[in-house]
Amino acid sequence: MKNTDKKKGRELQIFKFYEVSDDKLVRKKRDCPRCGKGVFMAEHSDRSTCGKCGFTEFVHKTKTKKG
Numbered sequence: 001m002k003n004t005d006k007k008k009g010r011e012l013q014i015f016k017f018y019e020v021s022d023d024k025l026v027r028k029k030r031d032c033p034r035c036g037k038g039v040f041m042a043e044h045s046d047r048s049t050c051g052k053c054g055f056t057e058f059v060h061k062t063k064t065k066k067g
Helices: none
Strands: 018-021 024-028 035-045 049-050 056-058
Touching: none
Parallel strands: none
Antiparallel strands: 018 024, 035 049, 049 056
């Protein structure tokens, strides 16, 4: 089995979600707490969003004062 897309010859996107380390499968992205395992959340600069149900978690960044 090739790990390429049929149309453009590029790598399949699903291989970006998993990593193998020490003979174990590790998920790179978070799972949606509403939908359960297998549904990943998109990572934006200020939030994580589920593409299936629309669940969103915002990241609180602390502002540092200069001076």
